Amino acid sequence: MNxxxxxxxxxxxxDPYIDEKExxxxxxxxxxxxxxxxxxxxxxxxxxxxxxxxFDIMIEDDFISKMDTxxxxxxxxxxxxxx
Amino acid sequence: xxxxxxxxxxxxxxxxxxxxxxxxxxxxxxVFEKNQFWLLWTAKEAIFKSYRTNRRFDPKQIPVLIxxxxxxxxxxxxxxxxxxxxxxxxxxxxxxEVNPIFKIYxxxxxxxxxxxVRNQLAAHCKRExxxxxxxxxxxxxxxxxxxxxxxxxxxxxHNYIGFAIPNI
Numbered sequence: 001m002n003x004x005x006x007x008x009x010x011x012x013x014x015d016p017y018i019d020e021k022e023x024x025x026x027x028x029x030x031x032x033x034x035x036x037x038x039x040x041x042x043x044x045x046x047x048x049x050x051x052x053x054x055f056d057i058m059i060e061d062d063f064i065s066k067m068d069t070x071x072x073x074x075x076x077x078x079x080x081x082x083x
Numbered sequence: 084x085x086x087x088x089x090x091x092x093x094x095x096x097x098x099x100x101x102x103x104x105x106x107x108x109x110x111x112x113x114v115f116e117k118n119q120f121w122l123l124w125t126a127k128e129a130i131f132k133s134y135r136t137n138r139r140f141d142p143k144q145i146p147v148l149i150x151x152x153x154x155x156x157x158x159x160x161x162x163x164x165x166x167x168x169x170x171x172x173x174x175x176x177x178x179x180e181v182n183p184i185f186k187i188y189x190x191x192x193x194x195x196x197x198x199x200v201r202n203q204l205a206a207h208c209k210r211e212x213x214x215x216x217x218x219x220x221x222x223x224x225x226x227x228x229x230x231x232x233x234x235x236x237x238x239x240x241h242n243y244i245g246f247a248i249p250n251i
Contacts, residue, residue: 016096020194041128041140042090042240045107046098061106065141 006055006077010070013050017043029071051077084161084234085183085249086132088125089173091241108142115149122149122165125174126156132236133161133176137223171243187238187245200237200244204228207246 001009011027017039018024024037033039039047044064051073052059057080067073090097100120108124109115115123126149127142149156154165156174163176166187177183188203190196201218208214208228219229226235228248236247 040240042094042124043096045100045104045124046096048107049098049104062141062143064107065139065143068139 001081003074003078006081007070007074009054010051010073010077013054014039014047014070017047027070029069029074031070032068033070033073034068055081057081084133084135085175085177085181085185085236085247086129086134087173087175087183087185087236087238087245087247088128088132089171089187089238089240089243089245090121090125091171091243092121093170094241110143110146112146113148115147116151119149119151121172122151122156122174123147125165125172126158126163126176128238129163129174129176129236130156130158130161132238133163133178135221135223135225135234137225173238173245175247177247177249182250183247184250185245185247187243190239190242190244196239196244197237200239200246203244204235204237204246204248 018037020038031037034041048059048063055077063076066076104120108127113123126147127145128140130145131140145158147156147158156163160178161176162179163174166173173187175183175185186207190199192199205216208216214231217229219227221227226237228235233248238245
């Protein structure tokens with residue numbers, strides 16, 4: 001999968017956790033999951049579980065502190081898929 | 084300093100927590116029981132908020148010792164307690180010398196929980212203290228009651244919202 005394909009799948013994963021759907025029209029790699037997309041922090045672990053299931057990868061345990069933006073989350077998934 | 088966090092377990096988007104999820108949030112010095120993911124999470128979030136920092140929340144960097152019998156916890160100079168109801172687990176954290184006031188409410192609006200909880204705080208302060216408050220942010224972008232120069236911590240999840248302030 002290339003980065004764009006991973007991004008499409010990642011956005012599908014995070015979509016259910018976004019209450020106010022109007023923010024989805026302006027999602028970029030710089031979008032902060034909590035501050036820009038208003039995802040409740042209680043769902044960060046849910047997103048990790050969804051990513052692991054969708055991409056069939058095992059995320060490092062310190063992922064939560066690194067998954068601040070869409071782009072940084074993509075970096076980690078991309079690295080895992082290439083690894 | 085005070086911090087509050089809550090989780091509404093009725094949220095259908097919450098997946099079951101398992102042995103896999105604990106390592107995502109745990110610190111080597113944590114003391115808790117295996118099935119206490121949400122106690123651990125809410126305690127860490129509440130403690131983090133009590134730090135009043137604009138750094139990123141990293142649960143793995145916050146050690147928590149939970150006493151499940153007393154429903155209390157502590158982390159360094161921060162102490163706290165849990166309030167648990169059928170669907171809601173709430174943690175309130177504070178420095179030893181601070182006696183917090185906290186309230187949780189069921190949300191009245193589907194959206195706009197930020198305004199909702201601020202309105203509840205304003206109503207509480209008017210009712211209890213006779214204050215007409217304005218809520219703003221401090222130099223770190225964290226919430227504060229401007230008129231009283233009093234820190235405030237907010238929380239919301241799914242159907243519930245809450246706030247905590249130091250008791251003056």
